[in-house]
Amino acid sequence: MTPQPGLIFVTSEDDRYLVKGGIGTATGVLTDSIRDLYPDRRVDWITESPTAATFVEREGSLTRHYLSRTECGVRMPLSRFARVVDDYLRRMLDQRLEDPNSPGLIIEAADWEGLASAVFRDLDGDESLKVARLHTPLALCAQVNELALTAEDNAQMEREGVQLSHSDLLSAPTGFVLSRTLETVLAGSTDAPPTAVIPNCADVAGFLPSENGxxxxxxxxxxxxxxxxxxxxxxxxxxxxxxxxxxxxxxxxxxxxxxxxxxxxxxxxxxxxxxxxxxxxxxxxxxxxxxxxxxxxxxxxxxxxxxxxxxxxxxxxxxxxxxxxxxxxxxxxxxxxxxxxxxxxxxxxxxxxxxxxxxxxxxxxxxxxxxxxxxxxxxxxxxxxxxxxxxxxxxxxxxxxxxxxxxxxFSPDTVTPSLLATYDHHLDRKRGTARPWARLRPSA
Incomplete structure (x- = not known):
């Protein structure tokens, strides 16, 4: 069997320890579905650790990488944690893409918090596809939530903008959030990335009708x-x-x-x-x-x-x-x-x-x-x-x-094959004129 491109997912939350909202839950249903439907396809998920320790959990072809957000006993600000994620992701990419026989990599990073922004900015080889998965950028949340923006919030929005503008593909669950993102976050951009609308998977197994009255x-x-x-x-x-x-x-x-x-x-x-x-x-x-x-x-x-x-x-x-x-x-x-x-x-x-x-x-x-x-x-x-x-x-x-x-x-059996086919297609198009892998330098 021809090796399939590996997948790396980057979020600030998961579906197990730090369930802050829908991003971790949606990514959890998707990665579990890929593991079950495509057991030969390697999947890595980088996210925040619920403890002061960095640790790894493996479940078949799926590996979860939990990165500590604690420094000197104190929880890091998001801008500092973004650099931790950046360093970890760069080392993973260097290990995976140096192999001349690598089938390529697909990196899907949530737009929220822009944790892969520096890698997306610096990574320009044809061996990888940089996908920004649109959940709801902070710029959109701030408008509706009447948010008084802090310096950290402004830094987050800047990272999100960098990540989106340097993506190879904007992947959105709905046409609504795609159009709002293009209007609000990438307003005025004359060279927006290609786009695709692919829904999130429903947790069919986890939400069967209850027998409870x-x-x-x-x-x-x-x-x-x-x-x-x-x-x-x-x-x-x-x-x-x-x-x-x-x-x-x-x-x-x-x-x-x-x-x-x-x-x-x-x-x-x-x-x-x-x-x-x-x-x-x-x-x-x-x-x-x-x-x-x-x-x-x-x-x-x-x-x-x-x-x-x-x-x-x-x-x-x-x-x-x-x-x-x-x-x-x-x-x-x-x-x-x-x-x-x-x-x-x-x-x-x-x-x-x-x-x-x-x-x-x-x-x-x-x-x-x-x-x-x-x-x-x-x-x-x-x-x-x-x-x-x-x-x-x-x-x-x-x-x-x-x-x-x-x-x-929205069942995983319907959504997951469609999502992977879309990502694989865009990676194949990008690799049509593949260049040798150039090792990523640490970000400044």
């Missing part, structure tokens, strides 16, 4: 978070970090309307929120800031659970009567896949990449909020919740259709 799911929620939600209540769940771009203001504005219409309604928000000593580039809100936007009379019926491990999440999802996805500018939110695979009813704002995820051939496969009427979104949410409260038939029917839609379009 609603009572068991609420018991699991209580055990995981200490939060008790009455089974008799009408329960709306929100998944995702507590951020403006995840629809905080829509939810805050809708709560009085929904709760006046359905007094026994409870809202449960599952996801990371900020603490007083936690400032992130995603600008998550602390609980007090979130609750300040909700009338006091309803606050006891609104619950922030914090993060629930993905391994437990599918046991909790059946506790909801309805999920609300009101993201303002998200790329390819994994929560849509998780809700869909769990076959739970959902009402979704048709904005950003969500539209591309839930649209069938002629209609959306969920209850929807019309983005063309932005001043009435919270009222639309009240109407959709009230409709589902009175008659859940349509929501449940759409939930079954959405699950089949996700299984058809």
């Amino acid at each position: 609603q009572r068991q799911a609420l018991d699991h929620l209580l055990q995981a978070t200490g939060i008790a939600v009455p089974e008799a209540a009408f329960k709306i769940f929100v998944l995702g970090s507590v951020e403006y771009r995840k629809g905080v203001r829509i939810i805050q504005d809708a709560i009085p309307k929904v709760f006046d219409s359905i007094p026994n309604c409870h809202l449960v928000w599952i996801g990371h929120f900020a603490s007083s000593d936690q400032l992130t580039a995603n600008s998550k809100l602390p609980p007090e800031a979130f609750y300040s936007g909700i009338p006091e009379r309803w606050r006891s019926q609104v619950h922030l659970t914090g993060f629930i491990d993905h391994g437990d999440l599918h046991q909790v999802l059946p506790g909801a009567d309805l999920f609300a996805v009101c993201y303002l500018a998200d790329n390819f939110p994994g929560v849509v896949l998780e809700i869909a695979l769990s076959e739970q009813p959902v009402v979704a704002l048709l904005r950003g990449g969500v539209r591309e995820m839930i649209m069938g051939r002629d209609r959306p496969m969920a209850l929807v909020l019309d983005d063309a009427l932005p001043d009435s979104i919270s009222e639309q949410l009240r109407a959709a919740a009230n409709q589902h409260f009175r008659d859940p038939t349509e929501g449940k029917t759409l939930a079954r259709k959405l699950r089949l839609h996700v299984l058809d379009r």
Whole structure:
């Protein structure tokens, strides 16, 4: 068998120890899929260590490299950690590409944080394909999250811009994030890299419909978070970090309307929120800031659970009567896949990449909020919740259709071969006039 190009993935989080958001989860599903479908294809994943130690884990053809972000007992700033990743990646490339019989390498680095920016800038041989995987660059997050930028944030955006502009291929899960990135991050560029739109893989095995009934799911929620939600209540769940771009203001504005219409309604928000000593580039809100936007009379019926491990999440999802996805500018939110695979009813704002995820051939496969009427979104949410409260038939029917839609379009067996075929094709085109490998110098 002809050796296939190796693959190197670079992210700042994984799906096991440092699950900060969707990037690590999406990369984990993809790399596991490559390992299982193509066991002869070497895969390396460079990411941040959850401890002060650097260590390696091997699972068949997949090797995870966990790099320490601790220096002299203190967590490094991101700009310093970027240099650690850069040095490690350069040494790996030198070892792998010096071999004259090397079949080549494909390096997929998440745009977020730009950890491979210096390597992408300096690496110009034809033996490798530099792929920037678009999740959501900080420049886009900063606009929607009303972020006051720090020096570290500005350095991050500069790295992201360098990495994107020196890529051989921009690989995006949705056309939405691709167009926004070209407009915002690469604005004015006359020589943007080639592009491809390839969705993320759905974690089909991890999010089968749970056998839990609603009572068991609420018991699991209580055990995981200490939060008790009455089974008799009408329960709306929100998944995702507590951020403006995840629809905080829509939810805050809708709560009085929904709760006046359905007094026994409870809202449960599952996801990371900020603490007083936690400032992130995603600008998550602390609980007090979130609750300040909700009338006091309803606050006891609104619950922030914090993060629930993905391994437990599918046991909790059946506790909801309805999920609300009101993201303002998200790329390819994994929560849509998780809700869909769990076959739970959902009402979704048709904005950003969500539209591309839930649209069938002629209609959306969920209850929807019309983005063309932005001043009435919270009222639309009240109407959709009230409709589902009175008659859940349509929501449940759409939930079954959405699950089949996700299984058809986003399963690893469908997405992974398409992604690798695209990357291999671009590497083959690049290697048409291959030059000898020139050892990478350490970055300045």
